[in-house]
Amino acid sequence: MDNNQNGSNWNDHNGQRDRWNSSSSDSSYYNQPTHRPYGQAFSVASAVCGLLSMTTSCTIVLSLPLGALGILFAVLAHRAKKKMNSTCGTGLILSCVGLTTAVSMIVYSFVMLPSLMQNATFRNQVNAVSQQLYGMDFDEFMEGAYGYSFDD
Structure with a gap:
């Protein structure tokens, strides 16, 4: 019995379907496999690190490296001279906000510590x-x- 009769797209060996047979009625021309765009992993990593940097900015210790990594991943995703996608831009903005917040909290702490230590209640705590x-x-x-x- 012939496997290719009546327009079916089965080939003769191993009973497998021939996807590339354009004479069949269920041709998969428009259903071709596609690859993911290059650099998308770096964009997602930048967005995740930026979000974590911004949400952990009050802990300072976590926010500084996460913000730096978010900026690094955004630069790596954008290095191919392509237009920056929205995920990468969001990650870059969130990383910068988290990094700026952490640095400003460090500066504020060092500037305000001597005046706060003059308060007896704060000093005792x-x-x-x-x-x-x-x-x-x-x-x-x-x-x-x-x-x-x-x-005093």
Whole structure:
């Protein structure tokens, strides 16, 4: 019995279907396999790192490397001189916002620490937390390590 009769697209060996037989009525010309665009993985990685950088900006420790990675992945996705897709742009913006927020919180902390340590209530809270975590008051640490004391 002939497998190719009546317009079916079965070939003679192994009973497999011949996808490339254009004479059949169910030709798969428009259903050709497509490849994913190159650089899409870097765009998605940039968006994920940017989102995580922005949401963890209050922890500073996580936000700095995630923001830097998000910017790096956005640059790697855009390096092929192609137009930047929306996922890559979103990742770049979120990474920059997260990185900027973390850096501004670090600067604010260092600028405000001496004036905050003048407040007795705040100083007692910082000393209590430092004593619990490290076994040493923050005042003792600053005097021993840097020779700096917070005098009233």
